[in-house]
Amino acid sequence: MRLKKVIENALDMLEKADNGIVLMNMYNEVVHPADAAFRNEAVHPYNAKAFIEESLSQNGLDLKDRDLRMKLLKLIMILEETEANKSRKKKLDAVLDGFDMEGFGMIV
Numbered sequence: 001m002r003l004k005k006v007i008e009n010a011l012d013m014l015e016k017a018d019n020g021i022v023l024m025n026m027y028n029e030v031v032h033p034a035d036a037a038f039r040n041e042a043v044h045p046y047n048a049k050a051f052i053e054e055s056l057s058q059n060g061l062d063l064k065d066r067d068l069r070m071k072l073l074k075l076i077m078i079l080e081e082t083e084a085n086k087s088r089k090k091k092l093d094a095v096l097d098g099f100d101m102e103g104f105g106m107i108v
Helices: 002-015 033-039 048-058 066-096
Strands: 021-024 044-047
């Protein structure tokens, strides 16, 4: 999936960023400041946020829209909660497996 690769690259870029600024060499590769100093490379600063927004926008995901960002966060949180509940339900089912729960709570 292409979007997954773009997100991985964005996360990698943010790891190398310093206050939202990354250093790029003449081949437009993101370079960590320590690596640039060690190799004595000529680098120029670049706005990481603008670069990430542009690359995601080209792939159909416009992060400049605050409402979309909030909806994406909500979607991710709901999906994570659903996954956590699914694993809890499996554990509960395993615990209750030995008990007859069909007659539980019935007045005889």
